[in-house]
Amino acid sequence: xxxxxxxxxxxxxxxxxxxxxxxxxxxxxxxxxxxxxxxxxxxxxxxxxxxxxxxxxxxxxxxxxxxxxxxxxxxxxxxxxxxxxxxxxxxxxxxxxxxxxxxxxxxxxxxxxxxxxxxxxxxxxxxxxxxxxxxxxxxxxxxxxxxxxxxxxxxxxxxxxxxxxxxxxxxxxxxxxxxxxxxxxxxxxxxxxxxxxxxxxxxxxxxxxxxxxxxxxxxxxxxxxxxxxxxxxxxxxxxxxxxxxxxxxxxxxxxxxxxxxxxxxxxxxxxxxxxxxxxxxxxxxxxxxxxxxxxxxxxxxxxxxxxxxxxxxxxxxxxxxxxxxxxxxxxxxxxxxxx
Amino acid sequence: xxxxxxxxxxxxxxxxxxxxxxxxxxxxxxxxxxxxxxxxxxxxxxxxxxxxxxxxxxxxxxxxxxxxxxxxxxxxxxxxxxxxxxxxxxxxxxxxxxxxxxxxxxxxxxxxxxxxxxxxxxxxxxxxxxxxxxxxxxxxxxxxxxxxxxxxxxxxxxxxxxxxxxxxxxxxxxxxxxxxxxxxxxxxxxxxxxxxxxxxxxxxxxxxxxxxxxxxxxxxxxxxxxxxxxxxxxxxxxxxxxxxxxxxxxxxxxxxxxxxxxxxxxxxxxxxxxxxxxxxxxxxxxxxxxxxxxxxxxxxxxxxxxxxxxxxxxxxxxxxxxxxxxxxxxxxxxxxxxx
Numbered sequence: 001x002x003x004x005x006x007x008x009x010x011x012x013x014x015x016x017x018x019x020x021x022x023x024x025x026x027x028x029x030x031x032x033x034x035x036x037x038x039x040x041x042x043x044x045x046x047x048x049x050x051x052x053x054x055x056x057x058x059x060x061x062x063x064x065x066x067x068x069x070x071x072x073x074x075x076x077x078x079x080x081x082x083x084x085x086x087x088x089x090x091x092x093x094x095x096x097x098x099x100x101x102x103x104x105x106x107x108x109x110x111x112x113x114x115x116x117x118x119x120x121x122x123x124x125x126x127x128x129x130x131x132x133x134x135x136x137x138x139x140x141x142x143x144x145x146x147x148x149x150x151x152x153x154x155x156x157x158x159x160x161x162x163x164x165x166x167x168x169x170x171x172x173x174x175x176x177x178x179x180x181x182x183x184x185x186x187x188x189x190x191x192x193x194x195x196x197x198x199x200x201x202x203x204x205x206x207x208x209x210x211x212x213x214x215x216x217x218x219x220x221x222x223x224x225x226x227x228x229x230x231x232x233x234x235x236x237x238x239x240x241x242x243x244x245x246x247x248x249x250x251x252x253x254x255x256x257x258x259x260x261x262x263x264x265x266x267x268x269x270x271x272x273x274x275x276x277x278x279x280x281x282x283x284x285x286x287x288x289x290x291x292x293x294x295x296x297x298x299x300x301x302x303x304x305x306x307x308x309x310x311x312x313x314x315x316x317x318x319x320x321x322x323x324x325x326x327x328x329x330x331x332x333x334x335x336x337x338x339x
Numbered sequence: 340x341x342x343x344x345x346x347x348x349x350x351x352x353x354x355x356x357x358x359x360x361x362x363x364x365x366x367x368x369x370x371x372x373x374x375x376x377x378x379x380x381x382x383x384x385x386x387x388x389x390x391x392x393x394x395x396x397x398x399x400x401x402x403x404x405x406x407x408x409x410x411x412x413x414x415x416x417x418x419x420x421x422x423x424x425x426x427x428x429x430x431x432x433x434x435x436x437x438x439x440x441x442x443x444x445x446x447x448x449x450x451x452x453x454x455x456x457x458x459x460x461x462x463x464x465x466x467x468x469x470x471x472x473x474x475x476x477x478x479x480x481x482x483x484x485x486x487x488x489x490x491x492x493x494x495x496x497x498x499x500x501x502x503x504x505x506x507x508x509x510x511x512x513x514x515x516x517x518x519x520x521x522x523x524x525x526x527x528x529x530x531x532x533x534x535x536x537x538x539x540x541x542x543x544x545x546x547x548x549x550x551x552x553x554x555x556x557x558x559x560x561x562x563x564x565x566x567x568x569x570x571x572x573x574x575x576x577x578x579x580x581x582x583x584x585x586x587x588x589x590x591x592x593x594x595x596x597x598x599x600x601x602x603x604x605x606x607x608x609x610x611x612x613x614x615x616x617x618x619x620x621x622x623x624x625x626x627x628x629x630x631x632x633x634x635x636x637x638x639x640x641x642x643x644x645x646x647x648x649x650x651x652x653x654x655x656x657x658x659x660x661x662x663x664x665x666x667x668x669x670x671x672x673x674x675x676x677x678x
Binding site for chain 2: 010011012014015016017018019020021039040041042043044045046047048051052053054055056057058060081082083085086088092094095096097098127128129130132133134135137138139140143145147148149152158159160220221222224225226230234238269271328329330331332333334336337
């Protein structure tokens, strides 16, 4: 961390004037430096060729530091993954801070370093940004918006319209880890070992699948807020197909499952971060799964369901003992400020 | 406004689940509808050709409704203008809300309608978005991030490196209007007629200049937070040129000037929104000015200064009576939450 003559962020640091420049020049620009960002213009100048994906997300997770990550890497990974879900290779991100006055500079710096590392891992650059500060009590420590652009893999054709009856539904890993990591901190729960958020970048793993299986991958989506249940129900409603999922196939860490049980939560509704769902052709499902399981990001992947002609717009869960129940979207608010 | 069974926004509307869908389906998607947004995927699929500009800004103006506009159109115009300052034609915007629980739906709707109208005027589309809700007291009514992409005008070459000794500095209109509009509301000041924010879209006006004068326009920038003084000082420091500006040439509305005087504010530091500064070649400055003044967005444009070899990195203001003073950046925080 650079040596500074201020240790908390004040309103003046969001003025756009001398103090904003002082904050940014204290090491922020140096840390995130790249040829595009270094231009320091009102926007970034990019070269992108072909079809493009564009996505945005604001992050306001509380607490800002949690087991397995912090709001900085979450913000990078979140937008990287949204672009990956479009079949795109994420290239460039914007970074916009809304800071509550009084945030310790050391917290800000720790978040920045995480942002830098997350960008390096995912292979993306921060190319443009914005820093604003709100009065104490008008924000909560720090909110971060990232938006991003990437080039769509020419082998990819991702879209709800591609879903077909018979498609298999793959989930890339254990569900409910991010939500339970946040909740266990907030509720002060203690387990044998800490539940860690699954926040990570999924782009390289997804690119690998697209390069190998192209249009056999019909849809990609990440089940963040609202969990697996909500995202599947949205897809069923939008496409008018039916979806069946099998409880016994749902991958979940034992400790996360225990925590869900303890708190009376259905893991299907708990938020995920470093997880994706793929709708894939029936013929290639087994080989896609096998390939995915060779990647560390997909080693716990499972086929969890099938697209069916029965019960259009409905998601039906087959329980471990063979019973069936209809799945709705997350009805209220399970856990505010999860991402 | 659609008829709804809820009249305030609650945490559940940011859950990503049923209530988020209900809010978005209540008319939000219909209002902003276009072929790209209607896909409702994790990101937008775009086609852009050639060089691209990418920009982001978070808006947290207080109050959210002010004379001459509201936070919605400010958010659209702000990013549209940042892209225009890159010499780009803005095409697509993202839209991300951070709403404080308790925001009346009618306020949200009024902001949305302003966003729609501002997009239509500027000729841009909202193609992807995000909606989050924070607990009461952890935000302030609504914050909006817009990010945007646009294609760079092939005739444009905008950058600090293009600035040359002798360049003329044009300001496109009256300064300090936005800041004084916000401040007059906050301070409860009353004037003969209300001071209006200058928020507007500048892209068409700028495109027209670039199409006509191309590389004779060396740099474009909009003097928002920190005002004209701060942005000129930043440019002088970054390029190591000197800048002279002439007080008598600074265009300002009489009432805005009176308000500045009343409050003891220097109009050079007051924020602007629908205003740009152009550094242009000495030879073409007069014709560029003439052309700009034919546009309603530029009818008050003036040449306010010159790039000089003397006093590198310094901005010097020549007062109306011939005295000179050195201009620094905005030192502290003049007015938080101006944009």
